[in-house]
Amino acid sequence: MNSNGKTVVIGVIGADVHAVGNKIIEHVLTSEGFNVVNVGVMSRQEDFINAAIETNADAILVSSLYGHAELDCQGFREKCNEAGLTNILLYIGGNIVVGKQDFAEVEERFKKMGFNRVYAPGVRIEEGIKDLKKDLGLV
Amino acid sequence: MIDAYLLIDFGSTYTKLTLVDVVNEAIIATAKAITTVETNIMDGFNKAYENLCAKFDTKEVRIIKKLACSSAAGGLKMITIGLVPELTVEASKRAALGAGARVLKTYSFELTNAEIQEILNAKVDIILLSGGTDGGNSKTILHNARKIAEHIKHIPIIVAGNKCCYDEIKEIFDEASVNYVFTENVMPRLNVLNVVPVREKIREIFMKNIIKSKGMDEANNYIDGILMPTPAALLKAGEILSQGTSKQNGIGDLIIVDIGGATTDVHSLADGHPTKAGINLKGLQEPFAKRTVEGDLGMRYSALALYEASGEKLIKEYIDVPDIETRCAYLHDHIDYVPQDDTDVAFDEALAKVATRLALNRHAGYLEIAYTPLGDIFNQYGKDLLETKYLIGTGGVIVHSKHPEAILKEGLYSPSEPTILKPKDPIIKIDYEYILSAMGLLAFDLPDCALNIMKRYIVEI
Numbered sequence A: 001m002n003s004n005g006k007t008v009v010i011g012v013i014g015a016d017v018h019a020v021g022n023k024i025i026e027h028v029l030t031s032e033g034f035n036v037v038n039v040g041v042m043s044r045q046e047d048f049i050n051a052a053i054e055t056n057a058d059a060i061l062v063s064s065l066y067g068h069a070e071l072d073c074q075g076f077r078e079k080c081n082e083a084g085l086t087n088i089l090l091y092i093g094g095n096i097v098v099g100k101q102d103f104a105e106v107e108e109r110f111k112k113m114g115f116n117r118v119y120a121p122g123v124r125i126e127e128g129i130k131d132l133k134k135d136l137g138l139v
Numbered sequence B: 001m002i003d004a005y006l007l008i009d010f011g012s013t014y015t016k017l018t019l020v021d022v023v024n025e026a027i028i029a030t031a032k033a034i035t036t037v038e039t040n041i042m043d044g045f046n047k048a049y050e051n052l053c054a055k056f057d058t059k060e061v062r063i064i065k066k067l068a069c070s071s072a073a074g075g076l077k078m079i080t081i082g083l084v085p086e087l088t089v090e091a092s093k094r095a096a097l098g099a100g101a102r103v104l105k106t107y108s109f110e111l112t113n114a115e116i117q118e119i120l121n122a123k124v125d126i127i128l129l130s131g132g133t134d135g136g137n138s139k140t141i142l143h144n145a146r147k148i149a150e151h152i153k154h155i156p157i158i159v160a161g162n163k164c165c166y167d168e169i170k171e172i173f174d175e176a177s178v179n180y181v182f183t184e185n186v187m188p189r190l191n192v193l194n195v196v197p198v199r200e201k202i203r204e205i206f207m208k209n210i211i212k213s214k215g216m217d218e219a220n221n222y223i224d225g226i227l228m229p230t231p232a233a234l235l236k237a238g239e240i241l242s243q244g245t246s247k248q249n250g251i252g253d254l255i256i257v258d259i260g261g262a263t264t265d266v267h268s269l270a271d272g273h274p275t276k277a278g279i280n281l282k283g284l285q286e287p288f289a290k291r292t293v294e295g296d297l298g299m300r301y302s303a304l305a306l307y308e309a310s311g312e313k314l315i316k317e318y319i320d321v322p323d324i325e326t327r328c329a330y331l332h333d334h335i336d337y338v339p340q341d342d343t344d345v346a347f348d349e350a351l352a353k354v355a356t357r358l359a360l361n362r363h364a365g366y367l368e369i370a371y372t373p374l375g376d377i378f379n380q381y382g383k384d385l386l387e388t389k390y391l392i393g394t395g396g397v398i399v400h401s402k403h404p405e406a407i408l409k410e411g412l413y414s415p416s417e418p419t420i421l422k423p424k425d426p427i428i429k430i431d432y433e434y435i436l437s438a439m440g441l442l443a444f445d446l447p448d449c450a451l452n453i454m455k456r457y458i459v460e461i
């Protein structure tokens, strides 16, 4: 696959060790032509942001599988702004909250925190990539 | 007639000479005298050479080559510029330290006019400009190149950043007649460290330009080359001792602790990968040959800084005298002080223990823990040195101590700080003849000879 010229930072936030999905996401994004910068599991907000600055990334895709995303993502958008990443796209997916909650509400809360797109459990990365291409003007 | 190499270290305090029989791979003699940069660097050399000649039969020895390293006249002073503090700023700092430089300060993000002024005032020898992965951020390095072009013409610049900006930087620098060279990006991809090309460029500039500006021209004419800064020679010696040559194996992973008057340097020659399963490596890649310099841990000039860094309580763990702070202040003011009595000696050893402990805490990697039902899972930052085979001591206080082992043992893993990955049970060796940096020089021409001599002379206690 030819490069599409866009750089995406991916990783699993917080003290979350679920590694399998992260590897799959790296593989799928790469085969779709993205330049993937993977900060890996157990990553702090700063790890995502620093990586995005040095690599001039277009988007950050945050994964959270263990249910603590809301805590782990507090202030993420503000830190991006602080670091000069004012227009960067922020997506989040995985199993972002614990238990059965109304997803519309969850989505609302994460959007308020500055995430551009928020995915429910079970949504595959391919869905996310469709949106990403749209948001980055690739399609 | 014995063929010999004369190896010279123009140190900040002493000019040290090591005469090596390169056929029988033996040290013929060593000698030293005070370094004389203020008058003529050769005065101190000649004095040391006189001392040396008194120790061997000059009619029996033919000196076939003279090689030198130098940390005189303030050493090789650098500042480094990057983008993010934990990434390209750290990467460029590591590259400069590995080249034996004194990194006076590092700068991140876009340089301000005040910072440019500070750099000009610092009178540095080389500036390292990095920033951005290849294809990554270009705005910052271009901004910084423009700032440099506007204000800094005379200091050599090494550019080691986002390669996609090189054409544009070339235009900016050529137009302003900046003195610069390009080399490979010091962090081409996220967390990937690429220090060797930068190290080589630093050494080239050191040999070409720096020698002249330090009033060492005359020395350079007399000897066959001032090859590198002294710390780079030490690191080179460590590399050969650890990894061996094309013909024979080295001794394996090792750490060198060099306690000086102004700084404590730690060199590790080890990849530092996790020694246990289930550990997740984080952060910027580590160089195999890593040097850290602690400017606040030293026996004389930095004794007071050590007091502040460690606190009185920590020093008290090693020596119980009432006047710790006063003593540190005295040592800071009298950098050539030689211990006069048993308490002085014990005090020096206490400081050396504190310096070793803190310097290794900072050099070694550490673990961060996450708890899961399957047990603890760890993040590792920096190098895991738990299983490092050798811990080698050098520097005046260790070489002259009656208990060098006790000093170095303070650098070992401690159950009270279980997340700091210091060596658990290394074999301790001492550079009794103080030859490490000389062997780094010799290794440039005769690596096997240097390796054999190190194996022979750097011995277990």
Ligand code: B12
Residues within 6 Å of the ligand: A015, A016, A017, A018, A019, A020, A021, A022, A024, A025, A061, A062, A063, A064, A065, A066, A067, A068, A091, A092, A093, A094, A095, A096, A097, A098, A099, A119, A122, A123, A124, A125, A127, A128, A129, B370, B371, B372, B373, B374
């Ligand atoms: C294997 C596993 C583990 C292993 C992980 C091993 C490892 N190092 O990878 C271990 C045993 C260590 C583990 C531990 C824990 N786990 Co677990 N674990 C699982 C399990 C069974 C499979 C995860 C997996 O690999 N899936 C396969 C991959 C391919 O899918 P994925 O990770 O979901 O990722 C895909 C999608 O989510 C999506 N995606 C992910 N990120 C993003 C981002 C965007 C933007 C988009 C669009 C899509 C997207 O695309 C990915 C690729 O297809 C799941 C249950 C399940 N079936 O999912 C529970 C599960 C994730 N774990 C869970 C929990 C609670 C834990 C623990 C807290 C304790 C516990 N009770 O087990 C600890 C937490 C440890 C820690 N600190 O992280 C819960 C999370 C509940 C929640 N969030 O509400 C789950 C859902 C099980 C459950 N039903 O209770 N776990």
